[in-house]
Amino acid sequence: xxxxxxxxxxxxxxxxxxxxxxxxxxxxxxxxxxxxxxxxxxxxxxxxxxxxxxxxxxxxxxxxxxxxxxxxxxxxxxxxxxxxxxxxxxxxxxxxxxxxxxxxxxxxxxxxxxxxxxxxxxxxxxxxxxxxxxxxxxxxxxxxxxxxxxxxxxxxxxxxxxxxxxxxxxxxxxxxxxxxxxxxxxxxxxxxxxxxxxxxxxxxxxxxxxxxxxxxxxxxxxxxxxxxxxxxxxxxxxxxxxxxxxxxxxxxxxxxxxxxxxxxxxxxxxxxxxxxxxxxxxxxxxxxxxxxxxxxxxxxxxxxxxxxxxxxxxxxxxxxxxxxxxxxxxxxxxxxxxxxxxxxxxxxxxxxxxxxxxxxxxxxxxxxxxxxxxxxxxxxxxxxxxxxxxxxxxxxxxxxxxxxxxxxxxxxxxxxxxxxxxxxxxxxxxxxxx
Ligand code: NAP
Numbered sequence: 001x002x003x004x005x006x007x008x009x010x011x012x013x014x015x016x017x018x019x020x021x022x023x024x025x026x027x028x029x030x031x032x033x034x035x036x037x038x039x040x041x042x043x044x045x046x047x048x049x050x051x052x053x054x055x056x057x058x059x060x061x062x063x064x065x066x067x068x069x070x071x072x073x074x075x076x077x078x079x080x081x082x083x084x085x086x087x088x089x090x091x092x093x094x095x096x097x098x099x100x101x102x103x104x105x106x107x108x109x110x111x112x113x114x115x116x117x118x119x120x121x122x123x124x125x126x127x128x129x130x131x132x133x134x135x136x137x138x139x140x141x142x143x144x145x146x147x148x149x150x151x152x153x154x155x156x157x158x159x160x161x162x163x164x165x166x167x168x169x170x171x172x173x174x175x176x177x178x179x180x181x182x183x184x185x186x187x188x189x190x191x192x193x194x195x196x197x198x199x200x201x202x203x204x205x206x207x208x209x210x211x212x213x214x215x216x217x218x219x220x221x222x223x224x225x226x227x228x229x230x231x232x233x234x235x236x237x238x239x240x241x242x243x244x245x246x247x248x249x250x251x252x253x254x255x256x257x258x259x260x261x262x263x264x265x266x267x268x269x270x271x272x273x274x275x276x277x278x279x280x281x282x283x284x285x286x287x288x289x290x291x292x293x294x295x296x297x298x299x300x301x302x303x304x305x306x307x308x309x310x311x312x313x314x315x316x317x318x319x320x321x322x323x324x325x326x327x328x329x330x331x332x333x334x335x336x337x338x339x340x341x342x343x344x345x346x347x348x349x350x351x352x353x354x355x356x357x358x359x360x361x362x363x364x365x366x367x368x369x370x371x372x373x374x375x376x377x378x379x380x381x382x383x384x385x386x387x388x389x390x391x392x393x394x395x396x397x398x399x400x401x402x403x404x405x406x407x408x409x410x411x412x413x414x415x416x417x418x419x420x421x422x423x424x425x426x427x428x429x430x431x432x433x434x
Contacts, residue, residue, distance in 0.1 A: 208252050
């Protein structure tokens with residue numbers, strides 16, 4: 001199902017490399033049909049034309065087909081086709097994070113009822129073999145936190161901003177020019193794509209019934225060049241992170257937002273469009289998986305691995321372990337406790353710091369470090385005029401706090417916004433802690 005970026009790379013592997021795959025795995029895979037939307041589109045895969053059909057349901061019904069691969073994306077018709085395949089006893093391999101993050105429960109139930117595989121390695125971090133590591137290698141591990149850079153587009157944009165001083169808009173345009181970002185980049189830059197993946201990570205690493213809508217989400221569009229520079233001065237790198245973590249309260253935190261990652265942390269060095277996932281567990285300690293999170297061939301590689309597994313399980317009449325999900329309380333973002341980076345643009349006059357310190361103190365937010373940038377000429381020129389006729393300069397203040405509760409930090413921001421000396425809040429970025 002689907003012969004686009006991923007499907008065509010997979011078709012190429014299956015049509016040109018089947019002999020080697022059979023020798024290596026003992027499983028012979030034969031591509032039988034390829035369902036697409038347009039029958040007339042040119043496909044750059046030798047030999048695929050004779051397999052093309054626009055009748056997806058007929059593929060699912062075809063009794064000669066043993067395994068269905070869904071790489072068409074979206075919810076409809078993918079959901080109906082996947083359900084139909086599973087219900088008719090056919091294992092399914094899917095790369096579709098949107099489908100799994102919104103309808104995973106019913107799909108895993110259908111797979112379980114039919115006793116067949118539903119495998120989805122490619123749905124998170126593309127070519128990085130992460131799902132299998134979590135489901136199999138770490139099956140018995142007590143995992144505390146899974147924290148990842150799971151969106152290559154935003155990682156590319158943030159990397160370019162840091163490396164070249166490009167603005168967010170310039171870096172986005174460059175990513176679009178290179179094909180790393182869609183013409184409508186909302187799903188990536190607003191964190192929707194990463195939120196879907198965070199939900200799947202919560203399913204797999206914690207067995208938790210979490211859907212995309214449960215994930216707290218913030219994107220990167222508000223991150224400025226000044227934030228990137230301040231992060232560098234302070235020893236951090238800004239990354240869009242998907243974080244899934246347990247706490248002492250037994251609740252699960254599931255969130256996607258930009259974060260200040262200490263430069264010494266392994267995730268800080270993951271640049272360009274690479275993905276990486278950092279896993280922390282009781283016995284295993286810390287480990288990181290890194291690789292290509294997108295692109296046809298890397299993603300097709302992950303799909304192929306699943307396909308070999310599904311085919312092998314069919315031949316031995318055994319399905320993969322079921323994914324048992326249980327309802328767990330999701331920790332509201334207000335209950336998060338972490339350190340914060342806070343950037344404020346304020347009137348450059350006496351008494352400003354005391355007013356800000358007062359607001360922070362009233363909300364139990366204590367400051368670890370503070371620095372003041374030189375006033376920005378362009379923001380100062382147009383600034384307000386004081387009663388004595390002098391132009392009032394604007395100062396940029398950057399704070400890093402000690403750990404504080406999100407609800408206190410938000411209440412503090414509310415108060416800061418009402419101070420006449422605070423012209424605007426630049427950014428609030430959570431700092432990755434131990
Ligand atoms: P794509 O290039 O847009 O390809 C989608 C394919 O599905 C096309 O061949 C299209 O047919 C077919 N299709 C779409 N709607 C259809 C319909 N209603 N009926 C029949 N066929 C339909 O997508 P992609 O980039 O390969 O991504 C596929 C899936 O993999 C998505 O779920 C995506 O999230 C996931 N994924 C992609 C990547 C990546 O790097 N691209 C990485 C990880 C996961 P036509 O060719 O005729 O238009």
